[in-house]
Amino acid sequence: MRIGELADRAGTTTRALRYYESRGLLPARRTVNGYREYDESDLRLLRQIRTLQAFGFGLEDTRPFVECLQSGHPAGDACPASLAVYRAKLAELDACISRMQEVRAEVAAQLARAEVTVAANLPGGPEPRCDLLPDRFPSQKEATA
Amino acid sequence: MTSGAKHALPSVTDATFAAEVLDSDVPVLVDFTAAWCGPCRMIDPVLAELATEENRFRIVSIDVDANPQTTAAYGVLSMPTLTLFRGGEPVKSLVGARPKRRILADLADAL
Numbered sequence: 001m002r003i004g005e006l007a008d009r010a011g012t013t014t015r016a017l018r019y020y021e022s023r024g025l026l027p028a029r030r031t032v033n034g035y036r037e038y039d040e041s042d043l044r045l046l047r048q049i050r051t052l053q054a055f056g057f058g059l060e061d062t063r064p065f066v067e068c069l070q071s072g073h074p075a076g077d078a079c080p081a082s083l084a085v086y087r088a089k090l091a092e093l094d095a096c097i098s099r100m101q102e103v104r105a106e107v108a109a110q111l112a113r114a115e116v117t118v119a120a121n122l123p124g125g126p127e128p129r130c131d132l133l134p135d136r137f138p139s140q141k142e143a144t145a
Numbered sequence: 146m147t148s149g150a151k152h153a154l155p156s157v158t159d160a161t162f163a164a165e166v167l168d169s170d171v172p173v174l175v176d177f178t179a180a181w182c183g184p185c186r187m188i189d190p191v192l193a194e195l196a197t198e199e200n201r202f203r204i205v206s207i208d209v210d211a212n213p214q215t216t217a218a219y220g221v222l223s224m225p226t227l228t229l230f231r232g233g234e235p236v237k238s239l240v241g242a243r244p245k246r247r248i249l250a251d252l253a254d255a256l
Contacts, residue, residue, distance in 0.1 A: 109190045116187045117244045127241025129223040130182035132209060132216075 003028070006038045010046040017046070023059065025049065025066055045069055048076040061085050154192055154206040159214040165205060167233040172202040172256070177216060177226040179209050184242040185225045191245050192227075201256055202229065229255050 007014045020026040021036075026045055028036035045066050052062045064085055065076030073079060077086065119128045154176060157165045166173045176192055178185040189206075196204040209216040209224060219228060219235055229237040229252060237255035239248065 112187045112190050113244075116191055116242050119184075119187075119242065127239075127243050128184035128187065129225065129241040130179060130184060131223050132179075132221070 001038050003036045003038065006043060006046065009043055010050060012046070012050060020046075020049065020059075025059070025063060041069075052076075055089075057085070057089060061089070154189070154196060154204055157205045157207050157212075159212040162207070162212070162215045166230050169203065169230070172229055172231040172236075174202050174204045174252070175228045175230060176204065176206040177209050177219075177221045177224055177228065178206050179224045181210075182224045188225050188242040191242075191248070195245055195248065227252075231255075 001009075003014045003017055007017055017026060017028075017036075021028055026042060026049070028038060028042075031037045048065050048069060049059070049062045052065060053059070064079060064081035068079035068082050069076045071079070076082060116128075155165075157175070166175055174192075176185075176188070178189075192204050192206070207215060209221060219238075221228075223240050225240075225242055227239040227248065228235045237252055239251050243251070
């Protein structure tokens with residue numbers, strides 16, 4: 001198939017395919033009149049690249065997966081180099097989640113402080129509180145009786 | 146900025162209240178609190194921050210749901226209730242969440 005058909009079937013652009021070729025990720029054969037020529041195995045490589053990119057992997061991260069498929073493995077992540085990319089990505093995600101959790105805790109603490117200040121500055125308003133309802137707390141009546 | 150929310154207040158229970166609060170050598174501010182009470186969560190970081198700054202009294206929290214005896218003994222009906230204990234007796238109670246500045250101002254005559 002020609003480059004336009006491949007791009008359509010993989011949901012990408014001919015420009016992206018030429019870029020992948022320039023990076024050595026998706027080499028194309030040429031027909032006698034010089035057009036790029038692709039087959040189903042190229043579509044498979046391309047889908048592997050697109051799937052990983054959708055998860056947030058950079059283009060270079062996809063190279064071990066592509067090479068794994070090219071070397072005849074049934075799946076792009078059947079090779080040790082691909083597993084190393086997965087592991088590195090997980091570590092990166094863990095670090096990111098941890099940073100976000102710190103930021104979240106900080107924002108929550110700021111909000112809590114600000115809510116107290118706002119509530120207490122309402123003119124004439126009572127301080128915010130929760131009342132202990134008897135049905136919520138039946139043992140209290142026994143204890144006071 | 147330092148966050149007080151990371152340092153939870155020490156908690157007491159019906160079982161430890163006498164030893165931790167009533168028999169304390171220093172005054173103790175007891176925060177009667179409940180996990181389901183929004184204003185209690187609002188005041189938690191304020192009290193945690195206060196606890197690191199105050200040397201005139203200690204601050205502890207007690208969960209009213211888990212400790213009905215102490216809650217009933219001091220007639221706590223709303224949370225948060227902040228009660229200052231000195232020499233085994235409650236000397237001042239504040240009901241409702243408020244900023245740190247107001248807590249200190251409202252406790253001033255009892256300190």
